[in-house]
Amino acid sequence: MSELRPRWLSEEERAAWLALLSTTTLLPGALEGPLQQAAKLSLFDYNVLAMLSEASSRTLPMSELAARTSASLSRLSHVVKKLQGRGLVERATHADDARVTAATITAVGAELIRDLAPLHVETVRGLVFDQLDRRDVADLARIGRKIVRGMDAGHWILRTPAP
Template sequence: MTHPVPRMTPEEAQAWLGLIRVCDLLPSELDSQLQRDSAMTHFEFGVMTYLRWMPESTASMSEIAEATNATLSRLSHVCSRLERRGLVQKSTSPADRRVSRVTLTNAGRRELVRATPGHIATARRLVIDALSPEDLADLARITAKLGEQLDPEQRFATGR
């Protein structure tokens, strides 16, 4: 007994493959720019940005992992690298010694501030400036809809 394989229409395939192409290409472009200009990866930039907006620039490893969609193992390696560079400081929570915390240092804040203009310029060059205002509105609407589908609990909702 054979089962028919579902197919996409040409329009569906074009949209799907276009999305996959962007999802595959954009992260490496962001990484390349940040590594070249600021000696950090896009993931490191994201971790440091998250910490910057937390009270006292501090969060638990679990909070950061959830906010960045990372495993604790990956995050631990990244935070160790950032700590060796003096950009973050790891510590144990005084309330619960089982909880590891990470704090953005003053040096980390300076590096993040230094990296941000180039990162924004790259985002503009690769995405924002390539689209009309109508396209940007469509992109915002489409990504919001896809975000709701992929993240029903809104763990990664923008504006938080």
């Protein structure tokens, strides 16, 4: 068995890595806090509702919703069941294919997202975009897409045109 030789990070790579790691560690909690306080929603709950609210007819097959939320079907199913219990989402057989289960945001869920969206966008803006200039924003999108591609070349975000 051959021994793998580590490719140590350069000082520049280490600094970039630690900045990314700190961002991915701190940002979810900072984004979730206001959502929890306002509506007892996790960031993931909010993302599920947001993806449904943006879909045509406010419905997505569970597999597509899982892709758009970067979640496993089992995690998504658990969360959709919880949201269904709160009257925010309905689950049913897809109209076009009886083998497919689809989730639909309810009127109550859509109203909640409409009410929370300004708070969430302001939180995102304050934590992320107010710290960046236009070039940084373009770089963030470009770099984020490259990192995602390295983990999942078929990820849904890569199906959307880059800005």
